[in-house]
Amino acid sequence: MISRDLVGGLAAVVIGAVYLYFAYQLRVSALDDSLGPSGMPRIYGWLLLSLGLILTAQAVLSRLIGPPPAAGREALRGEWEGQGRRIAWAAGLLAIGAAYLFVVEKLGYLVSVALLILAAATFLGARFGTRLLAIAALGAVALWAIFALVLGVSMPSGLLGRLGV
């Protein structure tokens, strides 16, 4: 069974390797100090790679040297139970956020944030209806008042701006 430490260790190895690749691409200049702009990044990259390997080895060895008792195996299985569903829910919420990024400057802040509250609340389990619509609209107006009126932040006007509202 794959443990979380094994996944974490392998992820660190991959991130370390990719970072190292780009660290070695950094240009060298005659004005550089002895360590240079790529010195520390290279150290960090190698460190991450090594620590990732250590964590991976730890995870593998702990399975090989001391096989966990039945209760331990059960716990290991339980570690991943429901994680796929949690990742899917998290990805859904992230997708709503990503959609907001694409529309906020086109539709404007007020409309986008109302849609965001509506979509996120529905996605998180709220029942769609007039109550939710009212909360989304009032919530958007409240946030717009805080940021645009009280704090004086220039939020995107988008659609409403083009309509002259």
Add this chain to the structure above:
Amino acid sequence: METLVQSASYLFDLGVIIAALAGVTWGIMGGALPGISPSITMALLLPFTYTMEPMSAIVLLASTYIGAEYGGSVPAILIRTPGTNAAAATVIDGYEMNRQGKAGLALGISLYSGVLGSLFGLAMLILLSGPLSRVALAFTPPAYFALGVLGLSVIATLSGENLVKGFIAAILGLMVATIGTDPVTGGTRFTFGSSELLSGIEPVMIMVGLFAMSELLVQAGRRGEAERVTSRPRIRFPDLKLARRLAFPQSIGSVIGTFEGVMPGAGGTIASFMSYNEARRWSRRPEEFGKGSPEGIAAPETANNTVAETALVPLLSFGIPGSNSTAILLGGFLIHGIVPGPMLFQRSGEIVHGLYAGLFTATFGMLVMGMLLLPACIWLVNRPRPYLNAFIFALILSGIYSIHNSVFDLGIMMAAGAVGFFMRMLRFPFLPTVLGLVLGYLVESSFRRSLVLSGDDLLIFVNDRISLGLLTLAVLFIAGSLGKRIYDLARRRRVEAFSQGSEARE
């Protein structure tokens, strides 16, 4: 004495008063919401502080921390669900008192003990932070490098069960700190042609992503009704007889809170449980603990509020955040270009004095707001989570956008949130990442400048007495932590397969 006089002059500063009261109000409400930790409550405020005066911004964030520590006890007592990690010890006797129809008294003891703990902690903060400011002028680049290393050495105690995971998390933070302009030559690194990355990634984006956004992503998968508060208690303070009985457990909480607050990596949760245990050990009525003992509320609540103040000692004196909440506060300092540490008292003494005055105001503000806000807290705890979380999501996105009016920043924050989600899942701690992120620039720039000054002679770090002292301290810190781990491992005689979850310390 001079510090007290200078701080007193800010007691009537309108900006400080408003920030302190607003912070403590926000903190109590945030702390009362289960799942919203003090650090998340503070992170949600962080983007708002950009447009504020530096002093007001720092007071607002620090007061939020104090308020959140009390707020956490409200659901702990009323629905047996601690609003914050540090309030977990309060559940034991607080909920029992609630079941006996004494919820108002339990909340009163929690508030009263929190105020006493905060006042004691503030006194300790002023007493301990001041003397360290005197060595400020002697700091050179090697000393700053050593200070950064000392800060990073805290990782040894913040890594939970698995030290390797803590180091990996820290290096991730150090890597993010290398993005942008090189501190010595001015060349660009890891910007991939993006002009938005030229000035690097601001810690606030990563902090809000790691703490607040990742919590929303975790909560997205949770379904089902949360427990509701059905009673409508009114806060009742202890009478003189009970107050006398509580004095000793409160003293225990204050002393343990001071010690745990000053030590990076310890924290409110540990302080609360230690205080609870010690209060039971020294109590004349130990048999009442677990069955609704007022002492069982007084000791942990005093301790976690003392920690909320004394945790600022390493931050103000050395620029080292020893907890998630102080890391967010550090973000608040950095937003305004103020670097906590040895030079803080020299360059921005007025900020420190304003902070002391603000914390004093916030402590008394907590007494008033704690009573006034109880119905609001109960209302908030009873709100359906989908609405609440959707609104928090909108607040986070709006707050981050307001910093630079940049959609790119939103993308960075959401990416940090996704990374934080997986870090939680794989049980990597957050705080080392934040430490690496905020200390990365200091460590690299000081190290390279020192080498330029010494002609690449590494002995410069040993010849500088402050540097040598700090590096020795860092080595002792790591060695002590490693020694304790080896000792624990030998006693248990088995290798822990997993490290424990993130956000161990608030």
